[in-house]
Amino acid sequence: MLFTRFKSEIEALGTNTLTSIDNRLDLVEEVSALWAAAAVNNLDIVKLLIERGNANINHLIKTHSTALRAAYFQNNLEMVRYLVEHGANPHQSKKGNYTNLMLSACRQYPSMVDYLVNKVKCDNNAQDENGQTALYHAVRSGSVEITKFLLEHVAMNIRDNKRKVTPLMRAALFGEISLVDTFKYYCTDLEWTEAKELLAASFSGCVSQSFVLLQDRRECETPEQLNQLICPNKKDALRIESLLIHQRIIDHDHSDYHDVIHHYGARLANEHKYHECFRCWFYEFDLKIKYNMIFQSDFLNHFIFLFAKMKFNNKLTIPIEDLLQMFKITNHVLMSDYYRENFDANLIILLHLITIVGRIIHSEYLDEKQELSLNNYRDFYNSIASITSHQYRTIETGSSLLHLCTNASTESISFLNDYPCWITTRLLIGCGANVNVFDSDGNTPSHNLVKNIPMTNVLKKINLLYNADAHLDYINNKGQTPLQSMPLLHIKIIEHLKKNMDVIRLKCCCAKLIRQQKFSYENIFSTALVGFIR
Missing domain, CATH: 1.25.40.20 (Ankyrin repeat-containing domain)
Structure with missing residues (x-):
């Protein structure tokens, strides 16, 4: 039709x-x-x-x-x-x-x-x-x-x-x-031999719990040497042998070789052998960096989840060097164009890492704290200060780390505090984070804190920002101060904010008036003054 x-x-x-x-x-x-x-x-x-x-x-x-x-x-x-x-x-x-x-x-x-x-x-x-x-x-x-x-x-x-x-x-x-x-019957003798070796290695578990041993081990060269490894009390030695076979035939820069390492690390984690798991995954990460290979987006998250589970669920001590290594890794990822697509997710992962360190240093619970040397404190603060100096912002909303840790909608993970988190806020401020930084909507961390805020420790968190010289009269793109942007039902918090805003500088009043009346100022004042008015 x-x-x-x-x-x-x-x-x-x-x-x-x-x-x-x-x-x-x-x-x-x-x-x-x-x-x-x-x-x-x-x-x-x-x-x-x-x-x-x-x-x-x-x-x-x-x-x-x-x-x-x-x-x-x-x-x-x-x-x-x-x-x-x-x-x-x-x-x-x-x-x-x-x-x-x-x-x-x-x-x-x-x-x-x-x-x-x-x-x-x-x-x-x-x-x-x-x-x-x-x-x-x-x-x-x-x-x-x-x-x-x-x-x-x-x-x-x-x-x-x-x-x-x-x-x-x-x-x-x-x-x-x-x-x-x-x-x-359709391949060379060498191809056939290597295939049989790989086939055997694929059933062995493949990766040793200690990669340090690889430096001193060479593959077996005779049947007698190999037979010595085939006994119940030498499983690790046989795994090392399997790993050496993988290295020789498919090389260090091969994704299958890396998969073998990663899956074995996950198995160690399931057996609560966390330290061995971290050695495994750090080794994998070093290989990926060396050969310019990209890892999956959930790779960093695996570390953070295990850190949190290890410390706050199983009450175990996290090696300081592992936490410091993670700061280096996350910083490398955030600075790399390879991972631009997952930048915001990786920045949240960094926030979770800082929260873990914050609880180790500042927690009110003794079983969460760890004994740290002065060098440990210095290394942690230097690592976080280096990160805050980069002034990382999310691509989607322009939020800084301080915005994220004062925002109730920031996603947390199992075993960690929900946000806003005063411990993380305290650590970031102590490491030089800017308390008056704006996101793409003109909100400061103070604006974030008072919007849809849970009542727990709210005044403590407000005082933390205020005592770090947060300007509670800064206005966002809607012309609102933190006080004006919060729900009216929080009467106690409103009164607290009003009290802290009683003493105010004349230049702040002038800047607020200019913004609220939408006066043109960008081409009149100096760069520093324009920045202050904004």
Whole structure:
């Protein structure tokens, strides 16, 4: 009806929401009716659009997928043959050079792989933008059948440029015995030997509890040396051996090697071996810095959560050097452009670290405090003072660390105080934080403190800011002082603020008047005066 009566535009493009290869809902843009029909596996509509509507069979959607690729995705061989017979290009790849053969191997479609190799004569060794071949995708999918088929049809064991491993090495790293065995007659003796070593190492737990021992250990060179490690009381020695194998074959700059270290650290944490866990993760961090590798956004959070759990739940002492090391790490991350996307989240993590240190130094509870030397105090204050001197601000709201720790909406973590936190505020002020700094809305920490504030220790927190020379008459972008921006029901707090504002400087009155009356002043006064008026 749409064809005959309404003369609909056959090549009109739209946007669809479809289930992707990993079962997520994805927006698919610049989609034609033909592509949509193939994507929902409707051969009758595909035929109608081509035979009655003369649809463009090789139309590329935004990702350069075609109707033929959609048919491959649905594993509809009849539709694939029909489209190819009517002129569809079987060699068109998706953006990133992701070929139809890679797709079929990844989806575990043996008949489709057979068709593409034997009928279409696809290049078995074509590489996508990450250097990964159809063989690699077959191994990743876990398909022994397709892996064996591709090897029999001259697929090569090529090292990719993303993970820096071959398909065989990947199978070994993930402990896939059947997949590894499939390669036995299709690789060199050296590749086979290293694959077996990696396969064995993948079952061992891999990482020692003490990385210091690595400096004095070398791999076993004889069967006798290795057999000496295979006994119940030498598990750590066997783990070191496994780690050395990983280092030799896939090297220090390999993400899989780092994953091994990180997961073992997590296992140590689950066993409450926190000190060993930190050694593990600091070692991983040093490697990432050395080889310019980016770590996941939750990496720092793992440290902070364990610090808090260790100290405030399990009542254990946190090594001072570990806390100081974390200040260096977080400072490095915040100064690096690599992590700009997660800057605000990482700044919150730094705030949590400062809160932990604040409770160790200033807590009212003896079981939270730790015995610190004068050097420890100096190191902590120097670390935090260095951070406050950078004047870090959140990208979203322009909030400083002092804004964050005086704001009731700042997210806390398990075992830590909620915010506002007077201990953190006290420590930041003692380390030089500016109590009159503005965020993007013109609010000072004092404004933050009195908005939606819980009543616990509120006067103590206000006095802390006031005694550090916080100006309680500063106005925000709405022309409000902290007193004017707080809910009227907090009568006691309002009276306290009024009392502290009784004595006020004349220059403050003048600046307030200029701001409230919206007088023009930027081009009249000096830079210092303009800053003061603001």
